[in-house]
Amino acid sequence: MATDVMPPSQTLLPVSQPSETSDLFPDSRSQLFRSKIQKKAQTKIDLLKFLGQGRKKLTSIETQRIISVLDETIKRIELASLFCYAADNLDRFKVVLGSELTCAIREHQRLQNNMQNLLSRLEEGGNFHREEDKEGSRINIEEQGHSLSMLKQGIISCVKNTLRHFQANPTACNTLRAELFARDPAIELLLQNLSELRAFLFERLLTTPLEENEKIHYLQEMNQRDKKNREIIAILEGELAAAIQDRDTKISNKNEIIRQLKSHLHQLEKFSGENIRRTKQEAEKQQKADYRASESRCFKLQLELQLLRTQLNTEITEHREVELALRKRKYKVETEIENWIQKYDLDMGEKQEELEQIETVYAEEKIELKDLREKLELLEQEYRQVKEERELAQKKKEEEERELAIKNRAAALIQALWKGYLVRKVLRLRKKGKKKGRKGKGKGKGQGKGQGKRQGKKGKK
Template identity: 50%
Template structure:
């Protein structure tokens, strides 16, 4: 801004007339005398540094915004060359960038699919027009991408080396981002100049610009007088041009005479060119015949290839139709199975709900009967102990009786075996 105003001031201070000098001479205040000696000092801020916390926060917010936009504008380039930058970025940043690339690809695929399903962008405003489900689904993906970008920026802020390495790839930034960042930088400079300027200095600048406007008005009057002198000079120049035009007409008549004398030479040259053209035409016709023959051969080859491709295409179409029919059958079967499963699930769920209600009732009854059951259980325990004592005594008696019977049966069996052996021994002796 100061450079532009300085350019405007060059004419008043380099070619000032007596009136402008008198205007500066009549100024009595020290400020006006300072303007005369150094006019550009008023255009510079009165302070070189920000003194308040609020102004420093404003500039820091702009710095952080520019830093984040520089990183965001290079995310697509970084994801494209992740292998090259892997040593600098680190494992956490690499994983976050890969996840962001996956989310971006999913969102692009979803947007393409929704556009095919009828999602449109309203002209002028840029709003999306579609069903609530489509817009909600798209907004969920947008929130995921925004969260991914926030995580990436947080990790870059925690790693200055990685962020500086990415910012060094500024050559790959898109032109629109570059223009936007430059605009923010210019705005930051303008805002910094405003924050460094006090209201009193701003008033002095306005007064200074009013004086410059007055001088510009006087310079305009001077320019008007000079323009009148210029018009007179132009008129005299036009008269000289008229004289020169007359001389040019004489030269043109002489040139016309030369053209007539050269017509015969042009005619001879034309005849020679026609002969050369006929020879070239014969050669060209021979080349065209050969090229036409090649075209016929290539066309025949093309027809053969077309027939082969048609046969293969027909076979592939049949195969594709068969696969599509199988897929359709599987889909129908899947739908039918899922319908049956859903019906079965609803029935089981109804039974489960009913049994759950019955279980609650039984629990209430159980709570009432539990106390009675504990008393009955104690009585049964006592009777069981008596019964067990009796059973133990009975078992001892039964075991003793069983042992006696077993010994007796063993004795009888041994006696029978001895008698049989004796009979067999006597029978063998009589046979011999």
């Protein structure tokens, strides 16, 4: 029976990220490396669409049957994993399960308890008979193994019978499957693995052989690219190691220089005390010599001071005469300046009158200018309003033209899609008609041959 099967959740491949070691490269090389990695990552994301499923449902009946069988197996394992929980809580599920399911679950619990007891006896018997008669223990183990195989067959048939009863009672099936917390973690892991197997099988059944070959070819190309990228990474890592080694050598050289400077500084500190003592002695000697030289120099300066005082007195008398002559000259210059000031005042009075006249004219022109500016502001406001109205009208016109173009394009696209749909529909109908015609011809020929044979047999009789 064909059933609609939904696809599994699609998983994306991991996108390669730039390596952290690219920060140690120079700027130009690191930028180039990052840009290459980003381009490769973008191409990988774009090509994931190529690996994605083109269809969402299985088309052939065989594939649908395979998936339905696997789904039914998962459902039965989910139910069978909860038989022990239902057996431990029969009082709770008795009404929902009914008498037949209750008896089947009790039988399953009994067989399971018998198997556990038998397995425990086998373990105890194996430990107990290690030091006793090996022949008797071997016979006992064979008998217990035979009974164990019989119990296994009984449990298998009991589980099948119980599952048939659950299939006839959907309410009990749904009620028991709702108890998810009571399932064993190992069973959960098994169901998870089966779900992953179902998703993988669904994906494999969706893909055609041509698509599978294209995927394999694409994966081979990706492997080759990955190999090339690894080679490039190895080369870049070698360059990085060389750069790090060069940096380490430079650091070691600088550390050696620092060590030498520290030792030299220690030697300087060691010998600085002796140098300071020597310089103090030399400074004291130099101070005594300078003191004696300064005394002789002071005596000479006193003699020079007496000579300079006599020269000062003579120059003072000369300067007094020169000062008197300069005062007379100053008086003449001041009188001339007063005359010039009077003349300047007369000229400035005339200029002031002219300036007042000009200011009156300027005030009148300023008033006219203010009126003109107010008129200009009104005109500018009107101009802005007109300009804004024109811009709004232009934008509205452009928007209408853009909407009209979009509508025309959408209408053309819809018409093209509708025409394509009609053409495909007509082609399908023609193909179906041809197939029906061929089948009808084949049936007619077969019936004619059968009737001819029957008539021949009757004639012989």
